[in-house]
Amino acid sequence: MATPAEELREQVRARYAESARAVTAEGDRCGCGSGDCCVDNPEGGKFGEGLYAAEQRAELPDAAVLASLGCGNPTAVADLREGETVLDLGSGGGIDVILSARRVGPAGTAYGLDMTDEMLALARQNARDAGAGNVHFLKGFIEQIPLPVDSVDVVISNCVINLSTDKPAVLAEISRVLRPGGRLGISDIVAEDQLTADERAGRGSHVGCIAGALSKSEYEAGLGAAGFGQISVTFTHQVAEGMHGAIIKAVKTIQPKAQGLPVVTRAARSGCC
Numbered sequence: 001m002a003t004p005a006e007e008l009r010e011q012v013r014a015r016y017a018e019s020a021r022a023v024t025a026e027g028d029r030c031g032c033g034s035g036d037c038c039v040d041n042p043e044g045g046k047f048g049e050g051l052y053a054a055e056q057r058a059e060l061p062d063a064a065v066l067a068s069l070g071c072g073n074p075t076a077v078a079d080l081r082e083g084e085t086v087l088d089l090g091s092g093g094g095i096d097v098i099l100s101a102r103r104v105g106p107a108g109t110a111y112g113l114d115m116t117d118e119m120l121a122l123a124r125q126n127a128r129d130a131g132a133g134n135v136h137f138l139k140g141f142i143e144q145i146p147l148p149v150d151s152v153d154v155v156i157s158n159c160v161i162n163l164s165t166d167k168p169a170v171l172a173e174i175s176r177v178l179r180p181g182g183r184l185g186i187s188d189i190v191a192e193d194q195l196t197a198d199e200r201a202g203r204g205s206h207v208g209c210i211a212g213a214l215s216k217s218e219y220e221a222g223l224g225a226a227g228f229g230q231i232s233v234t235f236t237h238q239v240a241e242g243m244h245g246a247i248i249k250a251v252k253t254i255q256p257k258a259q260g261l262p263v264v265t266r267a268a269r270s271g272c273c
Contacts, residue, residue: 005165012163013116020093020118074156075099077247078185083107084153087177089142089170089186090114090160094123094135100156101132111152112137113145143169150179157186159245162213171226178252184223189213190233190246203240210240219248229253 002010075096080086080103088096091112101110112135114120120137127135140146142157143166155174164170174184189209191200193216204210214222216233223231228250235244 009115009165017116017118020116020122074158074185074187074247075103077249078154078156078183080104080108080154085109085111085151086154086156087111087113087145087147087152089145089155089157089174090163091123091137092119092158094126094137096156096158097123097135097137098127098130098132100154101127101135104134106134108134110135111147113140113142115139115141143173145173145177147177149176152177152182153179154183154185156184157188159187159189159209161186162189162209164212167214168222168225171222171228175227175252175255180252182252184228184248184250184252186248187236188219188246188248189239190219190235190244190248191215192242192244193217195242200243203243210243213243216246223248223250227252227254 073096074088078086078100080100082103082105084104085108086100086104088100088111091097091114094112097110097112101108104110110132112123114123114137117139120139123137127137138146142160142164155178161167161170178184191213195203195215200213201211216235219233220231230249230251230253232247232249234247234249236247237245239245
């Protein structure tokens with residue numbers, strides 16, 4: 001019998017598989033921030049490709065743009081450099097992996113990690129269509145990243161960590177695969193500190209990227225326990241009352257503690273990929 005965490009993960013997997021099939025079949029999609037689909041967004045409108053500059057969208061295959069399900073543009077803040085290795089957690093249709101691959105150049109490498117077969121197939125096709133040769137898409141969970149210790153310079157992610165069933169494990173895994181001095185630059189949904197778990201759940205569904213969101217202080221504490229410094233959590237746009245798209249940045253300073261990662265609220269431990 002499946003555990004509640006496994007059931008939530010399967011709901012997320014099924015929703016994103018549906019999104020990938022929709023892009024392939026009909027050129028439509030839903031995701032974090034789409035008011036009628038995966039995010040319950042009382043502010044209305046859609047996020048996704050609208051958060052990328054026109055010149056960035058012009059670099060990409062149409063299917064990669066349509067499959068953009070995020071709540072931000074992590075490639076705009078990750079400060080990627082020539083020759084670096086970058087990892088995108090929950091890479092979906094591959095938009096951020098392809099953009100990252102172009103920024104790190106032929107001497108660099110861009111990895112995408114996703115748990116959904118349909119999204120991985122779409123991302124690989126998008127990479128072929130974009131002529132991106134320095135990309136690798138991996139199947140797996142963000143709580144168990146299939147890469148070695150100290151193998152990555154930069155970790156990015158776009159509205160995925162809020163979906164995880166075990167956020168302390170995700171943050172510890174990010175720290176494990178990052179080299180000393182490695183950087184984190186992600187977009188996510190983040191709650192204001194005063195919201196309780198029940199209040200977050202009342203603002204939207206788990207698969208819609210709302211109910212499972214960490215608060216700002218929870219994010220900061222979790223990153224600190226996972227060995228990060230220079231931590232910043234900056235709200236960018238409101239997605240529900242007291243809930244915001246945010247840019248989270250940090251630098252790996254120490255190895256994460258073997259034990260004692262903070263156990264955050266029940267809502268914060270509900271999730272994905």
